[in-house]
Amino acid sequence: MKLYQLYERKQSVLREMMLQDIQIQSNTLPKLENHNIGGYSFSMVLDEKPKSQWMYSVPLNKIYIRMNKAFNVDVHFKSKMPIQPLNLRVFLCFTNDVSAPVFRCQNHLSVDPLTANNAKMRESLLRSENPNSVYCGTAQGKGISERFSVVVPLNMNRSVTRTGLTRQTLAFKFVCQNSCIGRKETSLVFCLEKACGEIVGQHVIHVKICTCPKRDRIQDERQLDSKKRKSVAEATDEDEPAKVRRCTAIKTEDTESNDSRDSDNSAAEWNVSRTQDGDYRLTITCPKKECLLQSIEGMIKEAAAEVLRNPNQENLRRHANKLLSLKKSAHELP
Amino acid sequence: MKLYQLYERKQSVLREMMLQDIQIQSNTLPKLENHNIGGYSFSMVLDEKPKSQWMYSVPLNKIYIRMNKAFNVDVHFKSKMPIQPLNLRVFLCFTNDVSAPVFRCQNHLSVDPLTANNAKMRESLLRSENPNSVYCGTAQGKGISERFSVVVPLNMNRSVTRTGLTRQTLAFKFVCQNSCIGRKETSLVFCLEKACGEIVGQHVIHVKICTCPKRDRIQDERQLDSKKRKSVAEATDEDEPAKVRRCTAIKTEDTESNDSRDSDNSAAEWNVSRTQDGDYRLTITCPKKECLLQSIEGMIKEAAAEVLRNPNQENLRRHANKLLSLKKSAHELP
DNA sequence: TCAGAGGGCATGCCCAAGAG
DNA sequence: CTCTTGGGCATGCCCTCTGA
Structure with a gap:
């Protein structure tokens, strides 16, 4: 090994050590879990319009969508001082084998003409509809920063509110x-990243790209439901704590873990009342927004379970979707 | 148009006129019918071994085969004086659209590495397992001589018998x-060709390349059977000639037309007897081989219909296959 | 009249059971 | 124990029907 090579190597080792924290995150295999390590309250809402070409299953946390059809996500996060630009890195990976790269098939590649400047994009199964999106990674890459991914810059200036909450709608296909x-x-996998590449938040959504989204969603939900019923039945047969089992089952579905979330509900005020029209009204009051969000999250889970139990009742589904909108509104609260 | 172009055009018109007969055959779209224009008694037998990975449906004249598995055909033809080398040109085409070219899919192409001298073969969905096979045609070609095809030389010297009947076993996948x-x-489509390209015989077999040949064959045969039953029932409801209808239906399946076949059966001797073992024996005697072949052909059709009526009885299937072997032996008679 | 939806089919693929 | 076979599922695609 020549001298200058040794020198360069030493320099690079120093740099590597300095960047170690980031490297550990972005050069290792992705993990399929939600987190908010950076404390940015990173979260997202899937905005399924009535006429949309795709569906979101709340109980399965899964999008069902046709090829070449775009879907929308509303990304939420809290700005922190000092304000700095953030990016959203998005990539697809196999749920049961995160190390395997995801490629486009040759048949679809062959009908996608290669032009002067679409080489990277052409290889990406995931497409961002947002301007300024950058396609990263290589076919060999396994770590988060090396595999195929799309990086979308989040425009801080446009959508930040006075309270420091940023919201942006993105579209992908x-x-x-x-x-x-x-x-x-x-x-x-959606990674909220600082400009230096540090990952400060992550959100995962299951995806099925198919020709009959509705059929497949119903099929999957039915299956999940029968599994649940079965596990409930077994638990009831064996011994008492059926409910505990059930809760555990639900928990494992949703791997959310928000490190900056405050779980103290002691100061919450709960109220149910009857309106003059005969409707029922629930009022909850919390000292913290996180508490409110957490409550809504719980309602969503319950609604999701109800959807599973009655797959054909569209009003239950509407109810669940309303709760999702509520969550979105709650996020946008100052 | 410039002068030399006019000249070349004139020359080419002359050549075209001279080659017209051949051009008409080989540069037009293929027709899905059997013929024996050249009088070579061209015919073939599908030699389905007990352990073979493919199946031949007699009533449907259709091969069911898995991808990458080879099947065998026995090619028969009568040598004519003066003896000259013949080729067998084989190509695949869409049954309902003979003008459309048949290409390999990009997915399978991409796992078939391109080497120095396999470019033509690589693009061909049909592969010959025989030595000295030549891959012809272009992706744009529509006529018989222009589309993708494999040409296999038929070795006259090796397998010709004293009587001038040639038989050769070929394998394709x-x-x-x-x-x-x-x-x-x-x-x-199998075309028996003279060295100059003139087509002297043609034989067509339907093909389905799939992962479950047996299932799909049974499915198709069942469907054909129900169609026949239906047409028979309708004919019976309407008026008398049900049998005629049925025969017509069978006829349309088999488009064979042998120009050199002698249909005169007047001199045939028919005999049925009982052996000492109690078996039944049928003896037929014909003055001409063609007559014998024709009789066997009729038996095959009947057996095929019986297979259709009782799809699950393997002995009927064996019976049909025995008849096919008989046909093969008959072909080989001097 | 046309497009979206629902039902049904076609077909590759996986898994359990049986035979050599 | 491994290979074959049958059954069943997954999923793209086509056909028909209905509502705007």
């Missing part, structure tokens, strides 16, 4: 189906 | 499935 890539299950 | 090419039905 897929240009292959799950059947193209061996019918393996896939998940979409 | 497919490297894509029907599902790869839009799930459209396909047919395999």
